[in-house]
Amino acid sequence: MSLDSQYFADLYATNEDPWAFRTRWYERRKRDLIMATLPRQCYERIFEPACANGELSALLAERSASLVCQDLDPTAVRLARERMAGVAHASVEQARLPGDWPGGSFDLIVLGEVGYYLDPTDWLQVIEQSVASLTYDGGLLACHWRHPIAGCPQDGREVHDLLSKHLPLYPVVRHEEADFLLEYWSCQPSVIDLDEPCL
Template sequence: MSLPADYFDELFANSDDPWAFQTRWYEQRKRDLTLAALPRQRYARVFEPGCANGELSLRLAQRCDALLCMDMSARAVELAGQRLQAFAGAQVLQGCLPGDWPEGRFDLIVISEWAYYLTPELFTQVVERLDASLTAQGSVLACHWRHPIDGCPMDARQAHALLDEHLPMQRTLRHEETDFVLEMWSKQPGGIDLDEQVR
């Protein structure tokens, strides 16, 4: 069984930053590495489910024309919406995957620090929907804490194994440290575009 919505509502009831995204060096460094791992300077449309209070969302919004964020906590949606007010192309919705799957296609889908909250069965349903939601050049980036988390149905190793098993794409990046693993799968596994202009 996946963790219920009220688990996250309770976390945000006690703090606007329950995982200390804004203050922990680990979180700041991981965000920097996540953004540095993206091979394209800019994306047309990005989807970030599980956006929490929008700390990573803010950085993603600077790298794309349109950003769709989603979280199951109403308070998280409110906080992320406030953070992204300056970006006309950013939208934050309340919802939970796989049930509340958004319409349209994306160049990039970011799965950061939430897959292990789902059961393997539910996360497999999420993974199986990813391919159909990507553009022809689309990519999936996943990053997760590698240590066990009490009450979670999975760990990072299991979640990333399901991504690797069910995504019909080539894995183009893998970065593993003691604390987290960062991977990317791409439909068109080309390298860095050396001719891409800095904006």
């Protein structure tokens, strides 16, 4: 069973940055690695579910013409909207995976630190929806903590095993450390970007 909304409400009840995204060097460095992994300078439309308080979202906005962010928790949505204030091409919605999947297509989907909160059935649905939503040259990035998390139905390795098994995409980047795993897959075998930068 996937975790319910109360799990996240409890986290945000006493701390607006429960994972220390804003303050920990580990998190800042991981965001920098995520951004360096993206092979294209600019993406037309990015989807980031589970955006939390929007720290990664702010960086993704700099590399996109349109950014759709979602989070299950209303406090996280408020914080992400505050973080993204003034970024006209970004939206932050309250939504729950896998049911509240946005319409349209994306040339990048970022699944960061979200898979282990979902049971394998829901995670497989997210994988299927991701593939169906990617443009012909789109990419999918996933990054997850490798260690077990108390109360979560999966760990990061299980999450990435399912991605590797069920994504009909080309593997482009795999970066593995003691604490996290970062991977990027593409719909096309070549991801060289000859487009103009984002305006």
